[in-house]
Amino acid sequence: MRFIPIALALVRSPRLLLLDEPTSALDLANQLQILDAVSSYTRKHNIVTLAIFHDMNLASRYADDTMMLHQGHVHCSGSTGATLTPENLAHVYGVDCRALSVDAGTFTAVYPVSVLTPEQRAAH
Template identity: 50%
Template sequence: MSLTIKDYSVAIGGQAIIKEASLSAEAGEIVAILGPNGAGKSTFVKGLCGLRKARGTANLGGLDLVSASPAERAKKVGYVAQDLAHLDLQMTVFELMVLAQNGGRHSWKAQADSFRRAEELLVRLGLMRFARMEPSRLSGGERQMVGLALALVRKPELLLLDEPTSALDLANQLHMLDVVQTITREEGIVTLAILHDLNLATRYAAKTGILRHGAIMHHGRTEDVITPEVIAEIYGVDCHLVELEDAGFRAIYPLAVRRTHQLPAGTAR
């Protein structure tokens, strides 16, 4: 199972946000989607899960996500949004986990293994203490973890994460991405994760795609894409890159914003 995106475009209000992008990933890989603010990262993943109208092709194991019906897409794709307002429901976390696995069934009776799958995943993510609570009572970071659990419990073939660690402390960032990496490999899925922390990308992503002005400027193995030269080009930041051989990834230390780099209006240097 693989994901192959070709000539992929997404427009909002007649304006092209994503422009003829191409990207590929294999089963078991995490692909980091990087880029400066306003590059189109969220729009990129929203087109894949049907929240934005897209053109081109996005072939996932023989199914074109761009032309697929909502029902076909829903069976294949798990999506964790930045805004988790949709979790403000009068249902417990455990009830939502069971419902997520049975929402498309023409029966009031849940599948026999739905309860086991829900419990196993909540335990794995360290969320069992929230099982009988409503998501509205949880913190932003806890809700992000619940959102991930709801996406994973359906066993997607493609997992889309839109800034999944934005509300998490350091320990929970690593815990979440450790679990995502393990499940991605064990279940042979493809994961696309929008990240702002380049060190999380070098630690977890096999491949990286970098967006700027709606176009993928660089795409390939993470070690080939996240380099001081590319960071300077895309972000306008000089940095130092250190090989952490024992850890198996690179650490990036930003040094300074380049004087020639144009910051967005209202941004302090």
């Protein structure tokens, strides 16, 4: 059912596509199918797609640029590789993460290790 709203949006030939958690409640195969289709359409038609993700791995795989918000303010923005760092993730989400280069550096996989204590979070 997730395909229908996106298909309806694409039929209108948008110049800007806004997606709010387009893959929530989808299994892994459908997540990849939806985002591969959106990515292909975006590049083929030279449009701008703005997507909101809480899954950092999807953001890393599909977003050219990212903006991370913290308490209603922009914490950082720029290329996805430069913004999705363990330091930024620790500051914004309070989680100790590892960032692993995947697929010959095509994207970074974010692996959460633990929730930071308030003392550890204050150090970031």
